[in-house]
Amino acid sequence: MTTTDGTEHGTRYDVVVAGAGPVGLFLAGELRLGGASRVLVVERLTEVDETIKAGWINNPSVVALNRRGLLPELTAAREAVRERLRAFRDGEDGVDAAERPRFAGHFAGIMLDPERFDGSGPEWADVDPAAGPGLVLPQAELERVLGRWAERLGVEVRRGVELTGFTEDGAGVAVHLDGQTVHTDRLVGCDGGRSTVRRLAGFEFPGTAPEITGYQALAELRGAERLKAGWNTTDVGTYAHGPFPGRVVTVEFDSPPADRYAPVTAEELEASLRRVSGVPELSVTGVRTATRFTDNARQATEYRRGRVLLAGDAAHVHSPFGGQGLNLGLGDALNLGWKLAAVVRGRAPESLLDTYTAERHPVGAWVLDWTRAQIALMRPDRHARALRRVVEDLAGSSAGTTYLVNRVSGVWQRYDLPGGHPLTGASAPDLPLSDGTRLGEHLRTGRPLLLDLTGFPALRALAAPYADRLTVLTATCPARPALGALLVRPDGFVAWAADADGEAKEDGLTAALERWVGTAGATA
Incomplete structure (x- = not known):
């Protein structure tokens, strides 16, 4: 019609x-x-x-989804995944749990030890406690x-x-x-x-x-007890086994696939696993799901x-x-x-x-280089392997583990927004408020939020023309007495902030409201 x-x-x-x-x-x-x-x-x-x-989904993703009220559903879905992980941990598929490395993420297949991670840095000071580094899902x-x-x-x-x-x-x-x-x-x-x-x-x-051909699959394996758990490098490439039964990854550095999107056969996956792992007895008896990838x-x-x-x-x-x-x-x-x-x-x-584009393009560019760096460390040539040993030493230190976990978790991400306050451009801290709620709960509706922590009348007067699209909340935060007010965008990033002892708390707020909340009196 x-x-x-x-x-x-x-x-x-x-x-x-x-x-x-x-x-x-x-x-x-x-x-x-x-x-x-x-x-x-x-x-x-x-x-x-x-x-x-x-x-898995990293810290910024978990925070964003939690602010939309989705964490209970995500947690329920995660529990089913945890059962599969427990099965793998307890030795199914022939894996000796005592030999399995502890896991806090990896960089180019270099496992990161959670006991070497130092979470006391400023990046974690205001992290939503429900999010942590991320969520396996x-x-x-x-x-x-x-x-x-x-x-x-x-x-x-x-x-x-x-x-x-x-x-x-x-x-x-x-x-x-x-x-x-x-x-x-x-x-x-x-x-x-x-x-x-x-x-x-x-x-x-x-x-x-x-330059590479990679496979990721859930497969039925015979002889999997010969595979080492976790990420492993060999003279041919890199492979991973786990963290649940039948999950395998291989990476070979000879050339990209002729047809990346053709169905992955059991024979093709088996040949790659045998080449990279050096386990000729390994057999792939079935493929539940599989995909190719490149760099x-x-x-x-x-x-x-x-x-x-x-x-x-x-x-x-x-x-x-x-x-x-x-x-x-x-x-x-x-x-x-x-x-x-x-x-x-x-x-x-x-x-x-x-x-x-201005805010997201730099984040995307960083991710591309982050993945390129990992490919460089995974190459089987002697120069790359020498560099890998250096990075392994660094990753084995507390400072190195902390740096890599911070980057992988995404807690470093912020935008370059106008304003001199340290919180401007950062994801809003999940502040505990005097009414028993937390800041994140007030972002469920997807509306921008003006949080007034000192009861300053001028702030509410400036916000009044935006009443149809802006949530204004007056509360106190005993945990952060020096903080006076925040304007939080719908995406949870701080557009403007002021300290409690500032002489003119409203400075910059008018410009921030016009820039991020819209034109006062415009169509709702």
Whole structure:
């Protein structure tokens, strides 16, 4: 059916999101929380992809999901995963638990000892106690949790539908879906490393070409007792076994695969495992799920072209080492969702979207180099192995372990925002408040928050014109008596802060409200 405005199915959407993976679903939910009334997610797959992919979410991701009230569901999903980990720990699959290394993450397969980690640094001073360094959780489980959340928020998700093209003009974007057309104000590509949206929109995607072939799989193994648990380097490459039965990873440095996306056969996986591990008796008797990967590392030069935007793997691709890809994409969605919602609803100027690339592109560039550094240390040549021994010595120290855990966990991430207060640009501390709540609980609605800790009337007067979109909370925080006030963006980052003893607590607040909350009196 075509309506009088030329839109099939009778609806013109605020935003169409291509891709119903975790990034697309999280973005869709954030758009709805931000006020976008009509959000459509389209996905070519008919069901959640069970292929083994990312296995953990880092501190910023856990904090963001907890602020949206999703931690109980995530914790329940994690418990099922823990049972599998316990089985592996207790010696199933022929693994001797006494020989298994303690695990706090890894860098290029160099295991990090949690007992050498020093969490007393300033990076951890205000970390949400429910988050810690991160949460072990398969990507498919996260996708299910986010799918249910998006559904509760009223997001429309169409599965088994492929985006085949789009045309953009000054009035919006016409999106072509398997012979049908829907109209939208904006289109966001969350459709993965081979993004159709990125390709058709003409985004530049420079980077470094792949050199490796890697496999990650859940397989049925015979002879697995000969494999060492954890990450291991050999004269051929690198392999990993665990942390639960049947999970294996191999990395070979001869060349990239001829066809990365062809089905992975048991024979192919077995041959790679035998070559890298040096265990000729090993057999792969079945493959439950498997994927290839490479070290192809590329990043779009910009994340927005006109009415088309990118997030997640559509904006950046890299090797999976360090578990950064999923978390990077969730950070993109968290940063973009409220900004795009404010623009499409007329509450903020178009220039707000410029801050998306400005804030997220440097984080993506860091992740690409972080993964490249790990590939360099995993190469089997003598120069790389010599360098690896140096890094192993450093990682074996408390300072080295702490540095690497801090970087992997993501607690270092902040944005370069205007203002001189130390908290400005950082993720908001989860302050315990005098009413028995914590700061994070007041971010569930996705609205910006002005937290007044000293009862200063001028702050509430400045916030009054934004009453339709800004939560103002007056409380005290005995744990931080020197802190006077915070303006927290919907993504949980501090846009403005003042100390309790400041002579003019409102200095800079007007500019911060206009920049991040929107134009006073604009359409709600």
